[in-house]
Amino acid sequence: MTANTDTLVGEVLLAEPRGFCAGVDRAIEIVERALTKFGAPIYVRHEIVHNTYVVNDLKAKGAIFIEDLAEVPPGATLVFSAHGVSQAVRREAAERGFSVFDATCPLVNKVHIEVAKLAKEGYEFIMIGHKGHPEVEGTMGQLNEGIYLVEDVADVAAVRPRGTKLAVVTQTTLSVDDAAEILAEVKRCFPEVREPKQQDICYATQNRQDAVKVLAPTVDLVIVVGSPTSSNSNRLRELAQRLGTTAFMIDAASDLQQQWLDDARRDGQPLRVGLTAGASAPDILVQQVIARLKALGAGAVRKMEGVKETVHFPLPLGLGDKSMAELGGGSSSRS
Template sequence: MSDAAALVNEVLLAEPRGFCAGVDRAIEIVERALVKFGAPIYVRHEIVHNTYVVNDLKAKGAIFIEDLAEVPPGATLVFSAHGVSRAVRDEAAARGFQVFDATCPLVTKVHVEVAKLAREGFEFIMIGHKGHPEVEGTMGQLSDGIYLVEDVADVAGVRPRGDKLAVVTQTTLSVDDAAGILAEVKRVFPHVREPKKQDICYATQNRQDAVKLLAPQVDVVIVVGSPTSSNSNRLRELAERLGTDAYMVDAAEDLQAAWFDGHPHGARVGLTAGASAPDILVQQVIARLKALGALSVQRMHGVEETVHFPLPMGLGDKSMQQVAAERSAPRS
């Protein structure tokens, strides 16, 4: 065996990893719309933040846009999993598009909570990353009275007009970072109203918990995910915070042999994937790690996810096979 082939000894797979229910649902909405209505299907923003997924859907006939002015009259439009502002929703309705909403139901839950509490006179602090489409969508549920904080220092700059204040959170944040910021919010605003259930989604929590178990057992952590994926970036940061070298790759060819150097018996590599990364990419990374010498691949024990979200009316009442058969059947 060559020196290069012995760089990696073993691969430890995090559980769970990869697609969550919200991502599965969003991709299926676009695929079903393409089969049922034919190309092109327009999608506002990347349906999920993964290069492979977006390119695959482009090849099938999806067109990704940011401005609704790019969508022709009468077209079918899908809102991405990250959600949209009320202004975007209203514009789509005014333009008469056939709209299918692929917003993750856990993001929709936050939107509903914001709308409900706003009617009761609440203002909001939103914990999240400026410019992220989910944050823009949630903050865009209101015309004013919602204040973004990205870190603990930002909390001091919040100046609510009244004394009714609630807090909401981007669903894909670091659980630990969000907890630290929330603690500061509660210190500065002791009467702030918290969500009944934490806004950070179950999949984000589960994948971060898996990395907390994985990182101390390996020499290097590899996260499969695209640079734009918030939850994937948080996994890499978490592994680094735990003292393990960690790298994020969009595809197997991004792996660099130098990352695994310096381990006499070959590196033990931990492998996980963000919630928007398909399993085919994980399998390709495993194949590349085997080419670098990995002799075994072991799965860790972890939470089994059984969450499933229904599809929108008009798309979810038949199987993909039925939809495809109907589309290909001769018309009378």
């Protein structure tokens, strides 16, 4: 029997922080400023960030998303997505003479720089990440050889480096706990492995996962706003589930199913629903989900206490932002 929708949801608890991170803000603004300055179309290699709403909004403004640079006409303006690209893609773009703006997240770029630097010192690499993810393809594509992908603990035993100098790097949007487990196995198998000075998993991924760790045990159900292709959004849903709370990920408010709420309800009491959003999901989607929950009876919406993020990454020169020098080198530290 379906519960009375007037009392189905009692309270919505908002994770803090949630939604856009500095790297996503920067990437979207790069495309929007390029459209304003140079006019449509602006070509973007891969989805600028993994969110359906954002991509469709930019398409409506004149962005064209492509995977193969052969689809880009000569003399066009090209933007690299926030996930980063391989050296082969960079070379091809230069050879074809495109005007390029790089929206690679600075924290991903930090990993690329580390790989290039250590490779010159003779290091090979283990990369912890998900096969096929564009960030992983971009990072592994910094080298022609000597970088080995591991997706889980079992993969580590199959790594056969040619030399003795080995370093580890990580996809920035992984589960913090999963990455730590795999890293422990890497260190067990390769005790001399070199770790990054600061972990590669980005501050925003860490903060959103930490917020879900606080949120999930206090609610009956967790809703994660994020697109299916978003790695960090998927990790939030998995984390809530791992903590014992039923969780669903939705691309839009229309995806929210009342049956999920009916199934989560116990003893006829109104539900407390936890709500968060991946780092590529805009706040407008969160507000639409809140409106949907209010239509199901939610009378209170309360924000958790959480980390306040103040990170800002400058735009590339030529798009109207101040230079890195003027901003004191920008900021990539955890807020």
